[in-house]
Amino acid sequence: MPDAEHIMADLDLLTELGVAAGELAMKWFGQDPQVWMKEGQSPVSEADYAIDQFLQKELLAARPEYGWLSEETDDNFERLHTERVFVVDPIDGTRGFIAGSQQWCISIAVVEQGRPIAGVLECPALQQTITAQASLGAWCNRQPMSADQPSAGAPVRVTGPRSFQKDADRRLSRPVNKLPFVPSLAYRIAMIGLGSADLSLARASAKDWDLAAADLIVHEAGGCLTDMKGNKPEYNCEDVRHGALIACAAPDHKEMLDLAIKAMNNGDKH
Numbered sequence: 547m548p549d550a551e552h553i554m555a556d557l558d559l560l561t562e563l564g565v566a567a568g569e570l571a572m573k574w575f576g577q578d579p580q581v582w583m584k585e586g587q588s589p590v591s592e593a594d595y596a597i598d599q600f601l602q603k604e605l606l607a608a609r610p611e612y613g614w615l616s617e618e619t620d621d622n623f624e625r626l627h628t629e630r631v632f633v634v635d636p637i638d639g640t641r642g643f644i645a646g647s648q649q650w651c652i653s654i655a656v657v658e659q660g661r662p663i664a665g666v667l668e669c670p671a672l673q674q675t676i677t678a679q680a681s682l683g684a685w686c687n688r689q690p691m692s693a694d695q696p697s698a699g700a701p702v703r704v705t706g707p708r709s710f711q712k713d714a715d716r717r718l719s720r721p722v723n724k725l726p727f728v729p730s731l732a733y734r735i736a737m738i739g740l741g742s743a744d745l746s747l748a749r750a751s752a753k754d755w756d757l758a759a760a761d762l763i764v765h766e767a768g769g770c771l772t773d774m775k776g777n778k779p780e781y782n783c784e785d786v787r788h789g790a791l792i793a794c795a796a797p798d799h800k801e802m803l804d805l806a807i808k809a810m811n812n813g814d815k816h
Contacts, residue, residue, distance in 0.1 A: 560656065561677055571597060571670060580592045591643065612629075615637050619624045633755055653665075662759065665678045667754070668759060673687075691716060702721070704745045747793075750787075752787075757781070771792070772792060773791055776799070
C-alpha cells in the first residue's frame, strides 16, 4: 500500500474533481435530462455520460498509470494489470436523480490490491462531500464521521430494498424504524458511517462502482460492509458483481448479519 502522503494526494484529487463533477451534475438536476434505457431496463441520463467523460479525462490526465473502471465505460480489462485503479459511478441513484430526489451521489474510489484506499461520495443536492482515507478516517464536509451503535432497546434504523424494510420489524427482536427508501445504494451504505442508519442491506447484483467508495467510508467511520459470510468485498477482479451485502456498526455485525440472512428470501432489487 502507498504511504499516507500518497493516499492523501489521491484523496485530494478525488475530492477536487468530485466537487467539480457535482457542479456539472447540478446543471441537469431537475431539468428533465435526456434518458436512455440500458439492458435490464436501467436508466442512464445525459448527465451520467457527461460526468463519466469529465472524470475519465481529468483523473487519467493526473494519474495516467492508473486503471479505469466505470459503470458508463466499456470494460477492456486493462485495469487488471495496473497497480491502482479508479472505480467510478458517475451518478449512483440515477433513477432518483431523474425523479428529482436529492439522495444521489457521484462515487469515486482508488482501489489497490482489491481494496479501496481513498474514496469520495459527492452529494451536491444534499450539500455533502463525504470522504475517506485508508487507516486515517472518514469525514462529511470535513467533520469526522462515526457509526452509531443503537442503545439497548432503541429502535434499529434500517434501510435497504423495500421488501427487507417491510419485514424487518418481525425479524428483529427489538423495535425497528424503517427509513424512507433511498435510491442510491452507495449513499445507503454511507448512512451507517453518517450515523443516520443502523443496518443497510444490498441484495446480490451490486457492482464495484456501487460499493468501493462507500465501503471505505463506512469502515473508516467504525462500521463494516461484508458479504453473508462476514467477508469484506474484493474489488478490481475480472467479475465486478457482488453477492448480497450488509453494512452496520462493527459491534452489531453478528446480530445484523443473522437478521439479513433470514430476510434474504424476500425479492426486491436495490
